[in-house]
Structure formats: C-alpha cells, structure tokens
Amino acid sequence: MDLPTCPACGQSVLDDDATECPFCGSSMSAAPTGKAPANKKNPPANTASKPDSKSAAASATKSSTKPAAKSTSTSDTAPVAKSDTASAATTPPKRLGLFDEKEVDPDEIIATDQEALKRAFPVRAQPVKGCSHKVVCPMCETTGYIPIKGAGHDVKCHNPDCLVPIFTAPAIEKKEVAAEPESSGLPVWMYGAIAGVVIALGIGGYFLFFNKPPINDADRPIAIIPPTNSEDPIDKGEKVPVPDAGGEVKAPPVVNLPRLAADLASAARRVPRTRKPFARRWSAEAAARMGKVSEANGQLRKLEEVGRTVFFLKVPPLAEIGWQQRQEKAGDAEVAATLEEALQAAETLRPQGRFRYDAAMSLASLLVAANRDQEALDMIRQHHTSSMTGRAAADVFVAMQATDFDFARATEAAPIGGWHAPQFSGMTAALVTRGEPDAALRWAKLADGPEKLAEATMVWADFLVQSTTIAELPDQLAAIDAAIKNLSPAGRALVRGRTALALLKREQAETADVWATAARAELAGIPIPPAMELKSKKEIINFRAPELGEIRTAARATAELARLEIALGNTKAGIDAVDRGLQFCRAMGPAPAVVQGWLNEINQLGMSVIESRIKSELSLPSNDRARQQAADYVRNCKVLKEMADERFELQVATIEAAIAPTSLEAVVAFITDKQKIPDNEAFGDTAISWMLVEQFQATGENDRAKQVYNQMAKDSKSNAWQLPQIRNMIADGEIDDAADQINRLAGTADQRDHDVHQLLSRLVRQGDWKSALSIAHLLSDAGLSEEALLLVSAQASTMGHGAEILKFADQLQPQYTEKVSIYTGILLGSTVEKPTNPTPPIPPEGADAAASNE
Incomplete structure (x- = not known):
C-alpha cells in the first residue's frame, strides 16, 4: 500500500x-x-531539508540501533535520530569516493523542536558516577554520557555547534516491551501497520548488512584472505571437534579468519571519513602480517587516494611487507623497492605525536636487517626522544613486534627505571624476535655512547635467552659473554644481571647463579661516588652538569642485581643491593625536596631579593653583575630539579624491584630506617607504599596491609592511590566506575596511556580479558580506546580467545572504528605461534612487580 x-x-x-x-x-x-x-533556506521548527522517503526511513532505523561512536569526526553519512514529537531527516548525500570531501550547503540549516530541547536529558561531556552510559550524537558524532535509564529516550547533544542536538539514545535491550497505547487520534489498525513497517525495515536492514549487494570496484573491500563458503554468513567462528581427556568430542570455537578478514575490510570502508586512512593502515598491516602482500598493497593504494597528507601512515605496513618479502625469500630488488617506497613515505612523518617514533622504529629495523645501517641510524636520530612519549612508543613497538602484544611484558624489556634510548634499544628486541640476532648485535654496537651500548646489548641478550632453545643456550651464552667484553664494568654487570634473570625464568637456576656471581663481582669493583650536595648559592651558580652515564648504568645494574637476589631467595643480599643502588643514585643529583626548597624561595622572595642576596653573598661590584649571576642561579636550579627528579625516579624503581612476597617486611624495615634513608627522601609518599599494601593483601596479611596503609599510604600526597583504587573496582566488578576513574587519571597523556595499557595487559594475563575489553571500549579518549582495543584483542587472541572476543564484543555494540581495532587485533594475534611453555597467568596487581621472582 x-x-x-x-x-x-x-x-x-x-x-x-x-x-x-x-x-x-x-x-x-x-x-x-x-x-x-x-523553505529550504528558512525552514520552520520541526522541519528538515527534503529527504528521500526510503533513505529517511533507513536513516532513522540506523540511528535507533547504532551503538555509540568514539570518534568525534564527522561520518560520511550522518543519520538523524527520530524524537518523540518531531522527525528530522537529511537529504541523502551523493555517493562519495573513498576519501572525497562531502560538500555541505550552508543554506541548508536543520531546525530543532524547541519543546524536545526542553524535555531532552542533557548529555555530559565526561562520564561521572551514575552517568557513564556512552552515547553518540548521530548528527555530529560527538561522544557523551547519560544515565543508563536515559537509554531509549530523547537526549541533548552537548556540542553547542550541533545542528540537530536532540536524538534518541539507543536502547540497551533490544526486546520490545508492550506499552499501553496512548490516545493519538490514530485508528487501532494503524499501530499494526506501523509495527509491520518497523519490522520490515529491521529485516531489510539485517539482510542489507549481512547480504550486501554487489558494489562497484572502487568501493569493493579488499579480501585479506579469500573468503570461503559458509552455511551461516554471520558466524565468524568455526566449530572444530576436539577430543577431551575422557575421549568425548567437544567443539570449541575458533575464529573463521577468512570471514573476519573480509569483515575487517568492510568495516574499514564504513568508518568516519577522517578515520578511514587509519583503518586502511591497520587493514594493510594485518594483511601483511598474515602473509597476504598483494592484499596489503591493495589497501595501501586505497590509502594513497587521500593524498600525501596521510602517506606517513604507509610506513609500518610497508615495513611489515618488507619483512614478509624477506621471509618468503623474495628478490633483493623487490625488498629494495619496498624500502624505497617506505623511505619516501617516512619523509612525510609529522613532527608531533607518538606515531612517528613507532613508524621510525618499524622502518629502521627492516633497514638494519637489510644491511642498510646508516639509513637506519639517520632515521632514528631524526625520530627519537627519551621522554615519556618515546618510552611509551618503544613499549608499544616491543609489544607489537616482540612480546606477542603483551604490553606488560614489553615494559619489562627496558632497564629498571625506564629507557635511556628507547627507540635505539627497543629495536634490538624486534630484530632478535624476527630471527636477526646478528643484525641486532651489530646495531647495538653502533651506539654512540657507553650507556646506550650497555642498554641495547642488555635487551639483545635478554631476548636471545628468551627465544633460544635449551639445547642452544650454551652457544648463545658464549656469544653474550664474548659480546660484552668491550663494555664498561657497569655495562657488563647490567647485561650479566639481566641474563641471569632471563635464565632463571627459563628454569636454568644453576646457570643463572653463575651469571649472578659474575654480576656481583663486576659491581663490587665499582666505587660509589659521593652524593651530589650543593650548599651555597655560589656552588649552584658555578654548577656544570657532569657526565652521569656510567653512574646511571651502575645504579641500574645494581637494581637488576637486587631483583635477581630476591628472586634467588637472597633477601638480605637483595636489600643490601638496594641500599647500594640508592647511593649510586644520590650521585646523580640533589634530593628533590632540597631543590624544591630553592625554587620555592625564588617564587616567594622574587628576583629582586634574590639578586640582592647574591650580590651580598658573592661580594659583587655591580647590580648588573648580580642580575646576571641571579639568572644563572635560577637556570641551574631548574636544571638541578630535572636531575633530582631523575635521581628519585630511579631510586623508587630500585626499591620497587625488590618488592616480592618474600621481602615485604625487609623492604618496610629498610625504607623506614632513618639511619639509611634521609628525611628528604620520602619514599612512603610514592607508589611504593601502595605496592606494599597490595602485596600484603595478596598474601592474605590484611592486618599488616592496614598497618602499612596507616603508616605510609594514608597520608600520601601523590596520585599513586588512583591505580590501586581502579584495580579494586575491577575486582569488585565495577567496570563502569573503573573506566570513569581511568578517564580522570592525573598526569600527562603519555603517562596515562602507558598506565592504561599496562593495567589492561595484566588483566588479560590474569585471564580477565573481558574486563580489559570492556574498559578499553569505555575510554573517553578515542585514540587510546582504539589502540587499547587492538592490543587487548591481539593479546587475548594469542591465548585462544579470538572467537569469544568476537561474541563478547558484539555485546559492547562497537562502532566501525572500534570494530577495525578489534578485528585487526584478532587477526594479528592469530599470526602468533603458541609457545611450548606459554606465559602463565600472573597474580593480582599487588604481586606484579615480583611475578617473576617467585
């Protein structure tokens, strides 16, 4: 009709x-x-520009069922939701090319029902307790949060520039609840007709989505793996009969990779326009990692349609293609052509953000494997930083390339206290894992300083021991011993200590003890330098920062030895090593509290008073000379503050390395010993106190945990309480509240990203990947959420949960950008060969620092 x-x-x-x-x-x-x-130019209230009837109906149906999107960018097609009192629709846009810009007529303004504006619940920009249900405005794609009871009702977008701010929040339950019909003047039979239309649209949408009609070649998805026929095109899992111990046949689900690969390509086409290049990048990288080089190149050609502004995204996929070509024994010319294309793309890397470090490490690793070391050095020299941004980039890179997407395990590759040269040293882990240990050692030897050389060699030795077979261990250990002969004593101690710990993890206790003994001997021969103390303004003015590389390496090596001693059961020796390590650190800079006192004095008194005091103290002849000396004083105070913070950070990391179930009381006694710990080192006001509390709880000593809490953690002024609180929320099943708290984490974005990835990775290792995936989905930062979804999905997929992830993810109602991350993660995880002795689940967070020590 x-x-x-x-x-x-x-x-x-x-x-x-x-x-x-x-x-x-x-x-x-x-x-x-x-x-x-x-009138199109002046539409009255409750109107919209002229739509096609079928398109408007389809748009309204999509908006009522589409889950909330994270991306704040405008989608290629922005459906408009239908409210209780008014309907809004837009003229269907013309069919666009892959990355064509959508034209917007400024005269076509969509008006909004004023009554609906008053009645609609306002959407919050940030989640708060009781208001953490995520929704997205279908007009402007702005993410917001409402109470759960607001689902299915009209809400108001918090974006002040949104053209249609009123939309209906998607209902949580799909089950229809019969409602008593209101008197609307419509005949009774009309309700049946409306229901029939809605059902027909729903069925039609279902078959349109899962049984897509042929599309033109320009928009055809690139099949990563040739799809196979399946009785159920919706099912991404296959049932493979597996006999259990009793002889019965079970049917655990495994991922239907061809279907999932096709779905990834399809999802990449449907993400918002501004995110399509990133989706193409991941589609290409997943295809390359799975050995489908031609399909990966096809995705890159799609990416190129945008123009040179996004060419930088080609670098990681091209590096992966190059690795696959080397693995397939392709000709040198073919690999060289890929490298040249990647080098050209790298010229467009943006100078800001973390991606440039990820991309540089990917390409430089392949260059080293291809014996193009100088080009690799030039690449890393241009794109490197030891800041938190560089450290986070290195940890993500190591997780993606060398630790089976396990971010927590990737952070353990760095020396205690964090990376010194994250991009340079992190590459060695990838090279060893890729089967290029000789190239990795050659790269390490190109380091331009002894500290960098020691760090890179340590990572090389660590991953060499991890990746080799037990039968090959003697030969590899001989290679390590030969490689460290030219290192400094501190460098040799660092490598020997890490190698011993790696051997202990491989259950080679006797050999580990031999290497531990050698590390002890190396450190015993290094004298402890005097602590850095500046007692007058004159000393501060004349201060020149010394070379601290060897002292810093000795401190890190001592921290490695402390962790090793605790793991070997030598608690007293471990605490003694901590004490010695703190003394090395005190030579790296003054105490932070002392330097902060100088800075406070400057801020309180002002420069004129500081100049006067310096003039008097140094007996300066003129005000100009006093002004110059005062400027030097302030500058050096700031330099010393950075040195003091670095010193304290390494001191805290040294103590944390010794925390284990067997050493808790010894650590508490040590950090509360006034004879060994000066007053200006407030270790109780750091994450150490919270680690001790959680460790005591993990070992069942709740009374002791309360005592330590009241003694140290209760009055702590640091933000160290946040992560323990989040972990408690997760343990209690309060996932929404945990995600809310994560979204409010203090600190820089890079530090937050690092903490979040580490938290979620540990949840996956503990077997709670569902909580990890749910939290990743609820993160308010779209970029962090997408990256977390990928890493969690990949890590859990390596543990055999791929099909379960797909099923569980459907309950989260992910947007297409999120689907790309989840599907890519599962496909990447499927490429990892399961180890003979997989990494066992780790205990709760309180025991994480010493998980390898038991």
Whole structure:
C-alpha cells in the first residue's frame, strides 16, 4: 500500500487522514492551510531539508540501533535520530569516493523542536558516577554520557555547534516491551501497520548488512584472505571437534579468519571519513602480517587516494611487507623497492605525536636487517626522544613486534627505571624476535655512547635467552659473554644481571647463579661516588652538569642485581643491593625536596631579593653583575630539579624491584630506617607504599596491609592511590566506575596511556580479558580506546580467545572504528605461534612487580 505523500516536501506520511504534513506543515491537499510551505533556506521548527522517503526511513532505523561512536569526526553519512514529537531527516548525500570531501550547503540549516530541547536529558561531556552510559550524537558524532535509564529516550547533544542536538539514545535491550497505547487520534489498525513497517525495515536492514549487494570496484573491500563458503554468513567462528581427556568430542570455537578478514575490510570502508586512512593502515598491516602482500598493497593504494597528507601512515605496513618479502625469500630488488617506497613515505612523518617514533622504529629495523645501517641510524636520530612519549612508543613497538602484544611484558624489556634510548634499544628486541640476532648485535654496537651500548646489548641478550632453545643456550651464552667484553664494568654487570634473570625464568637456576656471581663481582669493583650536595648559592651558580652515564648504568645494574637476589631467595643480599643502588643514585643529583626548597624561595622572595642576596653573598661590584649571576642561579636550579627528579625516579624503581612476597617486611624495615634513608627522601609518599599494601593483601596479611596503609599510604600526597583504587573496582566488578576513574587519571597523556595499557595487559594475563575489553571500549579518549582495543584483542587472541572476543564484543555494540581495532587485533594475534611453555597467568596487581621472582 502506497503511503500519502506531501505535495510540498515529498515526505511520506503514515496517517491517511492527515490534513497537514507533520514535516513541513503544508497542506496535504491542494487547498492552502494557512501555513507557508517549507523553505529550504528558512525552514520552520520541526522541519528538515527534503529527504528521500526510503533513505529517511533507513536513516532513522540506523540511528535507533547504532551503538555509540568514539570518534568525534564527522561520518560520511550522518543519520538523524527520530524524537518523540518531531522527525528530522537529511537529504541523502551523493555517493562519495573513498576519501572525497562531502560538500555541505550552508543554506541548508536543520531546525530543532524547541519543546524536545526542553524535555531532552542533557548529555555530559565526561562520564561521572551514575552517568557513564556512552552515547553518540548521530548528527555530529560527538561522544557523551547519560544515565543508563536515559537509554531509549530523547537526549541533548552537548556540542553547542550541533545542528540537530536532540536524538534518541539507543536502547540497551533490544526486546520490545508492550506499552499501553496512548490516545493519538490514530485508528487501532494503524499501530499494526506501523509495527509491520518497523519490522520490515529491521529485516531489510539485517539482510542489507549481512547480504550486501554487489558494489562497484572502487568501493569493493579488499579480501585479506579469500573468503570461503559458509552455511551461516554471520558466524565468524568455526566449530572444530576436539577430543577431551575422557575421549568425548567437544567443539570449541575458533575464529573463521577468512570471514573476519573480509569483515575487517568492510568495516574499514564504513568508518568516519577522517578515520578511514587509519583503518586502511591497520587493514594493510594485518594483511601483511598474515602473509597476504598483494592484499596489503591493495589497501595501501586505497590509502594513497587521500593524498600525501596521510602517506606517513604507509610506513609500518610497508615495513611489515618488507619483512614478509624477506621471509618468503623474495628478490633483493623487490625488498629494495619496498624500502624505497617506505623511505619516501617516512619523509612525510609529522613532527608531533607518538606515531612517528613507532613508524621510525618499524622502518629502521627492516633497514638494519637489510644491511642498510646508516639509513637506519639517520632515521632514528631524526625520530627519537627519551621522554615519556618515546618510552611509551618503544613499549608499544616491543609489544607489537616482540612480546606477542603483551604490553606488560614489553615494559619489562627496558632497564629498571625506564629507557635511556628507547627507540635505539627497543629495536634490538624486534630484530632478535624476527630471527636477526646478528643484525641486532651489530646495531647495538653502533651506539654512540657507553650507556646506550650497555642498554641495547642488555635487551639483545635478554631476548636471545628468551627465544633460544635449551639445547642452544650454551652457544648463545658464549656469544653474550664474548659480546660484552668491550663494555664498561657497569655495562657488563647490567647485561650479566639481566641474563641471569632471563635464565632463571627459563628454569636454568644453576646457570643463572653463575651469571649472578659474575654480576656481583663486576659491581663490587665499582666505587660509589659521593652524593651530589650543593650548599651555597655560589656552588649552584658555578654548577656544570657532569657526565652521569656510567653512574646511571651502575645504579641500574645494581637494581637488576637486587631483583635477581630476591628472586634467588637472597633477601638480605637483595636489600643490601638496594641500599647500594640508592647511593649510586644520590650521585646523580640533589634530593628533590632540597631543590624544591630553592625554587620555592625564588617564587616567594622574587628576583629582586634574590639578586640582592647574591650580590651580598658573592661580594659583587655591580647590580648588573648580580642580575646576571641571579639568572644563572635560577637556570641551574631548574636544571638541578630535572636531575633530582631523575635521581628519585630511579631510586623508587630500585626499591620497587625488590618488592616480592618474600621481602615485604625487609623492604618496610629498610625504607623506614632513618639511619639509611634521609628525611628528604620520602619514599612512603610514592607508589611504593601502595605496592606494599597490595602485596600484603595478596598474601592474605590484611592486618599488616592496614598497618602499612596507616603508616605510609594514608597520608600520601601523590596520585599513586588512583591505580590501586581502579584495580579494586575491577575486582569488585565495577567496570563502569573503573573506566570513569581511568578517564580522570592525573598526569600527562603519555603517562596515562602507558598506565592504561599496562593495567589492561595484566588483566588479560590474569585471564580477565573481558574486563580489559570492556574498559578499553569505555575510554573517553578515542585514540587510546582504539589502540587499547587492538592490543587487548591481539593479546587475548594469542591465548585462544579470538572467537569469544568476537561474541563478547558484539555485546559492547562497537562502532566501525572500534570494530577495525578489534578485528585487526584478532587477526594479528592469530599470526602468533603458541609457545611450548606459554606465559602463565600472573597474580593480582599487588604481586606484579615480583611475578617473576617467585
């Protein structure tokens, strides 16, 4: 049955008896109604620009079922939700090319029902307790949060520039609840007709989505793996009969990779326009990692349609293609061509953000494997930093390339206290894991300083021991011993200590003890330098920062030895090593509290008073000379503050390395010993106190945990309480509250990203990947959320949970950008060969620091 059509706006109207169009107010007959027809340039309230009836219905159906999107960018097609009192629709845009810019007519302004504006619940920009249900405005794609009870009702977008701020929040439950019909003037049979239309649209949408009609070649998805016929095109899992111990046959689900690969390509086409290049990048990288080089190149060609502004995204996929070509024994010319294309793309790397470090490490690793060391050095020299940004980039890179997407394990590759040269040293882990240990050692020897050389060699030795077979261990250990002969004593101690710990993890206790003994001997021969103390303004003015590389390496090596001693059961020797390590650190800079006192004095007194005091103390002849000396004083105070913070950070990390179930009381006694710990080193006001509390709880000593809490953690002024609180929320099943708290974490974005990835990775290692995936989905930062979804999905997939992830992810109602991350993660995880002795689940967070020590 054809529905009546408005002669003015062309919109279909459900009510056969309507005399006025509910969309534009025009008369449904030829007779005028007293209301002017809708004008495109000046539409009245409750109207929208002229739509196609079928497209408007489909758009309304999509908006009521589409889950909330994270990306704040505008989608290629922005559906408009239908409210209780008014319907809004937009003219369907013309079919766009892959990255064509959508034209917007500024004269086409969509008005909003003012009554709906007053009635709609306002969407919050940030989640708060009791208001953490995520929704997205279908008009502007802005993410917000509402109470759960607001699902299914009209809400108001918090974006002040949104053209259609009122939309219906997607209902949580799909089950329809029968409601008593209100008196609306419609005949009873009309409700049945409306329900039939809605059901028909739903069924039609279902088959349109899962049984897509042929599309033109320009928009055809690139099949990463040739799809195979399946009785159920929706099912991404295959049932493979597996006999259990009793002889019965079970059917655990495994991922249908061909289907999932096709779905990834499809999802990449449907993400918002501004995110499509990133989706293409991941599609290409997943295809390359799976050995489908031609499909990966096809995705890159799609990426190139945008233009040179996004060419930088080609670097990691091209590096992966190059690795696959080397693995397939492709010709040198073919690999060289890939490298040249990658080098050209690298010229467009943006100078800001973390991606450039990820990309540089990926390409430089392949260059080293291809014996193009100088080009690799040039690449890393241009894109490197030892800041938190560089450290986070190195940890993500190591997780993606060398630790089976386990971010927590990747952070353990760095020396205690964090990376010194994250990009340079992190590459050695990838090279060893890729089967290029000789190239990795050659790269390490290109270091331009002894500290960098020691760090890179340590990572090389660590991953060499981890990746080799037990039968090959003697030969590899001989290679390590030969490689460290030219290192400094501190460098040799660092490598020997890490190698011993790696051997202990491989259950080679006797050999580990031999290497531990050698590390002890190396450190015993290094004298402890005097602590850095500046007692007058004159000393501060004349201060020149010394070379601290060897002292810093000795401190890190001593921290490695402390962790090793605890793991070997030598608690007293471990605490003694901590004490010695702190003494090395005290030579790296003054105590932070002392330097902060100098800075406080400057801020409180002002420069004029500081100049006067310096003039008097140094007996300076003129005010100009005093002004110059005061400027040097302030500058050096700031330099010393950075040195003091670095010293304290390494001291805290040294103590944390010794925390284990067997050493808790010894650590508490040590850090509360006033004879060994000066007053200006407030270790109780750091994460150490919270680690001790959680460790005591993990070992069942709740009373002792309360005592330590009251003694140290309770009055702590640091933000170290946040992560323990989040872990408690997760343990209690309060996932929404945990995600809310994560979104409010203090500190820099890079530090937050690092903490979040580490938290979620440990959840996966503990077997709670569902909580990790849920939290990643609820993160308010779209970029962090997408990266976390990928890493969690990949890590859990390596543990055999791929099919379960797909099923569970459907409950989260992910957007297409999130689907790309989840699907990519599962595909990447599927490429990891399961180890003979997989990493066992780790204990709760309180025991994480010493998980390898037991």
